[in-house]
Amino acid sequence: MTIDTAVILAAGEGTRLRPLTTHRPKPMLPAGDIPILEHVLNSLVEAGISEIHLVVGYQRARVQNHFGSTYRNRPITYHIQHTQLGSGHALLQADETIETDFLVLNGDQIVTEEMIETVSSSHTATDTATLGVVESEKASQYGAVELNDNRITEFIEQPADDEYRLLNAGVYVFGPSIFAALERTFQEQGRLSLPETIRDLTTDESAVRGVVTESPWQDATYPWDLLSVMQTLFDQDRIGDETTEQSPGVFSDQTATIHEDATLRPPVIVSADTVVGPQAVLGPGVAVGENTTIGAGAVLTNVLVDSDTRVGQNATLIDTVLGQGVHLGPGVIIAGGPADIRIDTKVHEDCDLGGVIADRATVGGGVTVASGSLVGSAATIQSNAHIDGNIPNEAEVLR
Incomplete structure (x- = not known):
């Protein structure tokens, strides 16, 4: 499926990266010569995305002043998460502006255009959600998944042991129906991470596809x-x-x-x-x-x-x-x-x-x-x- 729209979640503080995040959000920390978030935007542009939505919150002026209203001739629409209540709640801020299937990426992880293209092209009209998955010995530090015939059968956020090897790479494709699912979960819990709703979808036997890619993936969780x-x-x-x-x-x-x-x-x-x-x-x-x-x-x-x-x-x-x-x-x-x-x-x-x-x-x-x-x-x-x-x-x- 061809995907033209992307939502980037860039509202979080990154408390484990303090003191570097005292005055700026984690996505604006340097990754070489430019901020992490700029690498994400470059990958989206190279993958053919034409419409960009940025969810901002903590120290949002640092993001908005840096990127402005366009990036490489792609329009940017900003959505504000005034209180940081989780990644799913952040995505909800873009609800009223998205009407087609769309990409979602974390703004603080380095992903390639190849991974974006692979996840986008694997998504079909019958899929409720499609997730990029990479094999990593660090899966237990993030969100691990289990697959059966390319379907997510279990989603384990920050598992307690090292038996898992498939990691949620933070690259998703959703249809607009995801917003109703997010709203239900948020009303029940008051806070909301995106993986929680995906886990609920897998238990409801929804069509949640997992796409294993060999594309490089990198996250900055701690200063080193x-x-x-x-x-x-x-x-x-x-x-x-x-x-x-x-x-x-x-x-x-x-x-x-x-x-x-x-x-x-x-x-x-x-x-x-x-x-x-x-x-x-x-x-x-x-x-x-x-x-x-x-x-x-x-x-x-x-x-x-x-x-x-x-x-x-x-x-x-x-x-x-x-x-x-x-x-x-x-x-x-x-x-x-x-x-x-x-x-x-x-x-x-x-x-x-x-x-x-x-x-x-x-x-x-x-x-x-x-x-x-x-x-x-x-x-x-x-x-x-x-x-x-x-x-x-x-x-x-x-x-």
Whole structure:
């Protein structure tokens, strides 16, 4: 079936990605050189979608200001979820504007146009819903499904064990009748995730199709996942569309200034209006956002740097994520993972993360950052301090 309309769910906060989501929604976090959501939109356009609906909520101005009313000549209609009551409730916000079968995608997952096309073309007029499914050892961390003759027979959201291998990829096709089903579930429960309604449809013996695809799929659930997403996009050659490949695997914008004595080791991308100083070493695995300065002699390996950030001279950063407007003084050291990291009440072991420095944080010269540390938004770390663990937003750490 040909599908022309898509709804993207982009209203959530992404609490497990704090402190990076303090001032922006998860879909607007960087995936290489552009936000995650922009990759989703690019895949939709390449798959032939002509009408885009975006459900926004938390920090919605960040989405609307970035994309405006059109994207690559496709009109965008915005729907506001004023209170975050689940993904199914988010989809309900688009109810009165959708009259034909349509795609639904999560705005915080990297999917390919091939997956979108496969799911769309597999959907038939007799299907109540069609889901994209991928095989993954991480199925127990998300939503797992069981299939029988291409039909979803069971839907298990965040199962307790690792016996499941088929993962709900968050790419759906529905008919307009899904809205009535969502409304029924919401009235019964008061909150509503989309998988809950799909599970109800499978128990009602509705025609819910599962389509197993081998297309790459990537999700960012925790801060360190952003580095994995970046690497996946490098591997797929999906980074650097607006830049020039200066040498194999090395991309830079024409407005970037890269000193002739700097070294760029692929894969690397340097975005617009960025300056890279002499003897700086970038890569492998480095994406630098717009209007950023990398000081002389700085060494970055497996690092994601967002826009408007300053990295001081002779800094050493490994396995690191830097937010927007971060200022690192000279000689800062973030030595890399692995590390055990606490997110809310859970400790995640052996994570490949040196550290996260969130938006507008300032880290003075000579600071050392223990592996796995998370520095909150607008925090201030005085020169020569040592930090270890989670630093709250707007906190000040003295030497």
